[in-house]
Amino acid sequence: xxxxxxxxxxxxxxxxxxxxxxxxxxxxxxxxxxxxxxxxxxxxxxxxxxxxxxxxxxxxxxxxxxxxxxxxxxxxxxxxxxxxxxxxxxxxxxxxxxxxxxxxxxxxxxxxxxxxxxxxxxxxxxxxxxxxxxxxxxxxxxxxxxxxxxxxxxxxxxxxxxxxxxxxxxxxxxxxxxxxxxxxxxxxxxxxxxxxxxxxxxxxxxxxxxxxxxxxxxxxxxxxxxxxxxxxxxxxxxxxxxxxxxxxxxxxxxxxxxxxxxxxxxxxxxxxxxxxxxxxxxxxxxxxxxxxxxxxxxxxxxxxxxxxxxxxxxxxxxxxxxxxxxxxxxxxxxxxxxxxxxxxxxxxxxxxxxxxxxxxxxxxxxxxxxxxxxxxxxxxxxxxxxxxxxxxxxxxxxxxxxxxxxxxxxxxxxxxxxxxxxxxxxxxx
Amino acid sequence: xxxxxxxxxxxxxxxxxxxxxxxxxxxxxxxxxxxxxxxxxxxxxxxxxxxxxxxxxxxxxxxxxxxxxxxxxxxxxxxxxxxxxxxxxxxxxxxxxxxxxxxxxxxxxxxxxxxxxxxxxxxxxxxxxxxxxxxxxxxxxxxxxxxxxxxxxxxxxxxxxxxxxxxxxxxxxxxxxxxxxxxxxxxxxxxxxxxxxxxxxxxxxxxxxxxxxxxxxxxxxxxxxxxxxxxxxxxxxxxxxxxxxxxxxxxxxxxxxxxxxxxxxxxxxxxxxxxxxxxxxxxxxxxxxxxxxxxxxxxxxxxxxxxxxxxxxxxxxxxxxxxxxxxxxxxxxxxxxxxxxxxxxxxxxxxxxxxxxxxxxxxxxxxxxxxxxxxxxxxxxxxxxxxxxxxxxxxxxxxxxxxxxxxxxxxxxxxxx
Numbered sequence: 001x002x003x004x005x006x007x008x009x010x011x012x013x014x015x016x017x018x019x020x021x022x023x024x025x026x027x028x029x030x031x032x033x034x035x036x037x038x039x040x041x042x043x044x045x046x047x048x049x050x051x052x053x054x055x056x057x058x059x060x061x062x063x064x065x066x067x068x069x070x071x072x073x074x075x076x077x078x079x080x081x082x083x084x085x086x087x088x089x090x091x092x093x094x095x096x097x098x099x100x101x102x103x104x105x106x107x108x109x110x111x112x113x114x115x116x117x118x119x120x121x122x123x124x125x126x127x128x129x130x131x132x133x134x135x136x137x138x139x140x141x142x143x144x145x146x147x148x149x150x151x152x153x154x155x156x157x158x159x160x161x162x163x164x165x166x167x168x169x170x171x172x173x174x175x176x177x178x179x180x181x182x183x184x185x186x187x188x189x190x191x192x193x194x195x196x197x198x199x200x201x202x203x204x205x206x207x208x209x210x211x212x213x214x215x216x217x218x219x220x221x222x223x224x225x226x227x228x229x230x231x232x233x234x235x236x237x238x239x240x241x242x243x244x245x246x247x248x249x250x251x252x253x254x255x256x257x258x259x260x261x262x263x264x265x266x267x268x269x270x271x272x273x274x275x276x277x278x279x280x281x282x283x284x285x286x287x288x289x290x291x292x293x294x295x296x297x298x299x300x301x302x303x304x305x306x307x308x309x310x311x312x313x314x315x316x317x318x319x320x321x322x323x324x325x326x327x328x329x330x331x332x333x334x335x336x337x338x339x340x341x342x343x344x345x346x347x348x349x350x351x352x353x354x355x356x357x358x359x360x361x362x363x364x365x366x367x368x369x370x371x372x373x374x375x376x377x378x379x380x381x382x383x384x385x386x387x388x389x390x391x392x393x394x395x396x397x398x399x400x401x402x403x404x405x406x407x408x409x410x411x412x413x414x415x416x417x418x419x420x421x422x423x424x425x426x427x428x429x
Numbered sequence: 430x431x432x433x434x435x436x437x438x439x440x441x442x443x444x445x446x447x448x449x450x451x452x453x454x455x456x457x458x459x460x461x462x463x464x465x466x467x468x469x470x471x472x473x474x475x476x477x478x479x480x481x482x483x484x485x486x487x488x489x490x491x492x493x494x495x496x497x498x499x500x501x502x503x504x505x506x507x508x509x510x511x512x513x514x515x516x517x518x519x520x521x522x523x524x525x526x527x528x529x530x531x532x533x534x535x536x537x538x539x540x541x542x543x544x545x546x547x548x549x550x551x552x553x554x555x556x557x558x559x560x561x562x563x564x565x566x567x568x569x570x571x572x573x574x575x576x577x578x579x580x581x582x583x584x585x586x587x588x589x590x591x592x593x594x595x596x597x598x599x600x601x602x603x604x605x606x607x608x609x610x611x612x613x614x615x616x617x618x619x620x621x622x623x624x625x626x627x628x629x630x631x632x633x634x635x636x637x638x639x640x641x642x643x644x645x646x647x648x649x650x651x652x653x654x655x656x657x658x659x660x661x662x663x664x665x666x667x668x669x670x671x672x673x674x675x676x677x678x679x680x681x682x683x684x685x686x687x688x689x690x691x692x693x694x695x696x697x698x699x700x701x702x703x704x705x706x707x708x709x710x711x712x713x714x715x716x717x718x719x720x721x722x723x724x725x726x727x728x729x730x731x732x733x734x735x736x737x738x739x740x741x742x743x744x745x746x747x748x749x750x751x752x753x754x755x756x757x758x759x760x761x762x763x764x765x766x767x768x769x770x771x772x773x774x775x776x777x778x779x780x781x782x783x784x785x786x787x788x789x790x791x792x793x794x795x796x797x798x799x800x801x802x803x804x805x806x807x808x809x810x811x812x813x814x815x816x817x818x819x820x821x822x823x824x825x826x827x828x829x830x831x832x833x834x835x836x837x838x839x840x841x842x843x844x845x846x
Binding site: 109191193196197200229230231232234235237238241242266267268269270 | 490492493494495496504505506507508509510513514515516544547610670
């Protein structure tokens with residue numbers, strides 16, 4: 001660093017308030033964020049000298065191996081010494097090719113082609129473009145709508161927003177601007193034949209105009225942290241096949257072991273036509289996502305009047321991100337990750353169970369390394385966050401949810417602490 | 430051996446053996462095996478002569494089942510690399526059926542994965558049944574679509590279905606261990622519904638899932654109580670990618686003892702060797718023809734069987750004959766009893782007399798050792814694979830024995846028939 005004086009925490013916060021947007025925030029922000037100086041393992045070190053917080057969020061599902069991991073650091077350093085970036089049009093490089101091969105090998109069978117995108121939302125945009133263009137190339141341009149179920153979250157750019165939950169995604173605000181998609185009711189937790197019938201009926205009714213069904217498999221993330229039976233995925237797969245509709249799984253949150261399976265689709269033992277991954281792809285190191293598709297989709301697009309997928313982000317296939325993604329995947333698959341996720345599931349089940357007795361708690365649910373306490377009222381985010389921080393844990397509650405998806409490397413004592421913090425936040429919020 | 434002569438006497442009189450006698454058959458030693466086969470063979474020949482009925486499976490809808498039956502390659506969460514496709518069109522199904530019929534099969538078993546059919550599915554299958562019956566005179570059609578709702582069995586009957594298959598699979602006591610998404614009672618209910626609608630009931634079991642001798646006797650006695658016209662006996666085809674993928678615990682000798690026990694308990698009922706014939710009986714297959722009077726020709730739902738031609742040669746070499754469409758499978762008293770619809774039961778009382786009208790007799794064992802609710806079997810049979818040595822306990826997947834079906838229905842390739 002040049003010789004600029006370090007910013008004091010107060011100065012930093014003042015400038016932050018003055019110039020910096022935060023996610024889903026007003027300008028200026030209503031609440032001062034906490035300032036992080038560094039992070040290592042599962043701990044965030046606070047810049048104000050207040051100490052460390054155990055991270056219960058994996059930085060929104062991504063930091064599965066924790067922070068400042070020596071193996072991942074080495075991968076970045078190693079790649080940095082070669083090149084941090086080079087354009088992807090007309091050029092290619094080993095990190096991107098290696099990563100694509102790993103993704104194809106580890107993902108459900110049939111997904112063979114990889115488009116590297118620079119964020120989860122963009123990968124969903126690309127996935128949707130693939131599907132729409134597939135039908136257009138086959139001479140069926142009327143098939144351009146999407147179907148999903150309520151309660152979903154797919155990102156904040158336009159196509160993803162249009163398939164987010166209409167209420168959670170504030171579709172009212174964007175009426176007339178946002179594409180109008182087909183919405184099924186939210187999926188029930190357990191398999192119900194009547195809901196399966198509802199899905200089948202809706203797909204059959206709209207098949208002529210549907211390009212794809214897009215869902216988050218098994219766990220709906222930021223749309224409400226709801227879980228559902230993988231049997232519904234089989235219903236979707238079957239109905240889509242029957243009615244000539246493509247199936248897209250958004251595994252951006254669920255991928256890389258979070259639900260106890262490598263990908264949530266594995267709970268159902270099937271493959272979508274297009275799959276999006278992101279978040280934990282780089283172990284939380286750098287922004288990177290990917291849309292994988294089958295040979296059928298790729299060949300369909302390439303047979304069209306415009307036989308190319310017209311998409312190409314400047315930072316597509318970024319070598320630094322691709323290199324750390326390869327290292328993160330190797331780190332994951334090189335350990336007994338299933339046992340680790342199971343251990344976290346058990347810890348969360350035990351630690352969160354008492355929350356069910358708290359006043360104001362509607363539901364407690366755990367799947368894989370995901371623990372959720374749902375309140376019967378909107379959470380007081382400031383109070384809930386304060387309560388968690390007082391327990392030495394970083395949580396970011398939203399809507400009526402206090403939840404955690406800790407790094408897989410979280411030890412049992414830290415896990416117990418996270419569970420205590422979730423209970424405290426649920427009680428305070 | 431007292432036990433065996435008692436059992437032969439009872440079998441010829443259609444008298445139920447005791448549970449202890451049935452258990453004793455399973456407990457016989459390898460030294461006694463040929464005597465056991467010979468005894469059960471006498472009962473078989475008394476009621477069915479040397480005829481072998483050939484059945485042919487058509488998998489209308491493969492994979493993607495929402496049920497979690499642990500034996501099944503089509504189950505929820507199965508990662509077995511099987512064919513997955515949705516409903517075959519009536520003419521596609523009819524074409525697939527025609528291949529089996531040309532190979533000598535007299536019954537076509539139409540199987541679909543899933544918990545049970547919707548009313549729309551029943552309409553679809555009805556159109557398929559009609560297409561098959563229009564194009565193949567004298568063919569018997571058995572449907573195997575899973576749990577039935579009220580009225581569906583009647584509609585299948587009206588559409589021309591002769592039989593309905595739904596296996597009990599295992600004993601009531603152990604049922605919860607293999608499936609959580611439906612119950613043993615659900616299964617009994619569907620068999621009862623099919624029977625009540627005038628469909629010939631076909632219901633059987635899967636052996637080799639880790640059950641005890643008591644469990645096997647329980648399920649076979651429960652089947653006798655339900656009184657189906659045919660009992661498919663599946664031997665688990667451990668499919669890689671399913672929870673029971675490493676459950677290789679059957680020997681050819683054990684399979685023969687199980688078939689003999691079923692024959693003694695259900696003497697005058699069509700006993701069919703279903704999924705697992707090739708992979709578990711292996712070179713001992715011909716001996717099993719002395720016990721069962723019915724097999725599947727060609728491939729199973731999701732795995733390959735041995736070549737249809739090899740089946741026919743085996744039957745001829747072993748001194749048996751393929752049952753023609755002019756012969757009725759079941760003995761006259763069963764045909765007349767109505768269990769199998771029997772509109773043309775000729776009333777012969779001779780043991781070998783006309784059973785159910787062709788067009789009606791037995792059920793469909795759906796070949797596979799069992800599948801999700803509907804397809805009876807996760808099944809598969811390994812293509813006449815080179816026999817594993819006699820080592821029964823193999824604790825790993827046997828991809829050398831189990832070959833996933835990649836031809837016939839749902840593919841562009843010619844079927845095995």
